[in-house]
Amino acid sequence: MIPEFLRNVFTLAFVLVLFSISNHLEHESGLLTVTVLGVALANWPKFPRETILEFNESLTILLISVLFIILAARVELASLLSVGFAGLVLLAIVMFVARPLSVWASAIGSNLKTNEKLMISWIGPRGIVAAAISSLFAIRLQEYDIQGVELLVPLVFMVIIGTVMIQGLGAKVVGNLLGVREPETNGILIVGSNPITLLIATSLKDQGFDVIVAHNNYTNIARARMSGLRTYFGNPISDHADHHLDLIGIGRLFAMSMDKEMNTLSEIHYRHEFGERKLYRLKFSDEKVKSERDDKQSNFHSQWLFGKDVTYTKLASMLSKKSSN
Incomplete structure (x- = not known):
């Protein structure tokens, strides 16, 4: 409607x-x-x-x-500067005393490691909630003529600015020092389970890449699983895949299925997840190249896997020659 x-x-x-x-x-x-x-x-099945x-x-x-x-807009620069050394002391207490104490108290009985607790203690930037509440409190306290209320909002904004700049900008460095930063997502989701796909997936796995092979061909997926590859049996663009396909550490898509429609739909489905520049499709020999068509196709998917001159037919021919030798 x-x-x-x-x-x-x-x-x-x-x-x-x-x-x-x-x-x-x-x-x-x-x-x-x-x-x-x-x-x-959220619980209505047909809701977009x-x-x-x-x-x-x-x-x-x-x-x-x-x-x-x-x-x-309610805070003047002069009022921020007026808090002076007291504001810096408050910022230090919030960052190095209050935040760590609250984290360690909350983590009692959990399985968090020391370096993880330290990282959580470091990341605690204040934001819009603190700014809004302090402004509301300041307005209410001014109605009762409370002395020193004019310092409340500047102090809170100094804490916000300090925590965002120091903790936000230093999060990457602290994460590296504590060894809790997640490594770069260089894993690959491969859509397809044909022999060429499994050969490339195995080679990538041997080179240290995290590889997931996803397809709805049970026989080929079982063969991939037996060879030690991570697999997903089913349609990789289904709702079930959205909920059960673990993409942690995965940052690229190789669309290599024999079904070209599945390749196209996979690119559309995972474009938001990986970004257009990390979508690759293996070209088939019957996909002719024309300049105008290439321009439109380049807007539809990012780039050809191994280049536009490398096709599935060429790879299959190379594989058969290697097997015969």
């Missing part, structure tokens, strides 16, 4: 209207109403969650940015 290009706007408008009606009927009930609505929509989630991420970034600008 609703055009696809209006779904996001309609959903946002519907949520705002429902929030207003609920608050009008019962004070402060709007938040509970939209929360229940979100839970209900992916598009709404992408819109939600963009909207969240926009609203937080605008809110930061509005809140920061």
Whole structure:
């Protein structure tokens, strides 16, 4: 009923209207109403969650940015400088005393290692919640003529700026020093299970790459599993794959199936996950090259696997010659 290009706007408008009606009927009930609505929509099978989630991420970034600008507009540079040494002391206490104590207390009974606790202790940047709450408290406290309330917001913003700059920029260095940083995602998801695919997957695995072979051919997938490869039996673009295919450490897609439609759909499906520059497709001999067609095709998928002159037929011929020798 609703055009696809209006779904996001309609959903946002519907949520705002429902929030207003609920608050009008019962004070402060709007938040509970939209929360229940979100839970209900998330469990509705036909609800377009992916598009709404992408819109939600963009909207969240926009609203937080605008809110930061509005809140920061109340803080003058002179008031930030006025906190002086006391502000730096507060920043140090938050970073090196309060945050580590809260992390270590929360981790009692957990299986976190010491280096992991230290990393969590280091990463604790303050953000929009602290800024909004401090501004609200400052307004309320000013109504009661509390002395020193004018320092509350500048102190909080100094903590926000300090934690974001120091902890945010230093997270990579600290992660490397503590040995908790996840290695670069150089793993490869290979769609297909033909002999050429399995040969290339085995070679990549021998070179130290993390390889997953995904296809719906049970015989070939079983053969790949017996050779020691990580496998996924099923359609790699299905909902089941989205929930059960472990892509941790995987950063590239090799579309090498004999089914060219599956290759194309796999590129579309994993474009958001890996990025266009990390999508590769093995070319078949019947995919002729024309300049205009190449221009359109380059916008559809990133690049040919092993180059546009290397085809499945050539690789199969090389494999057969090697086997005969």
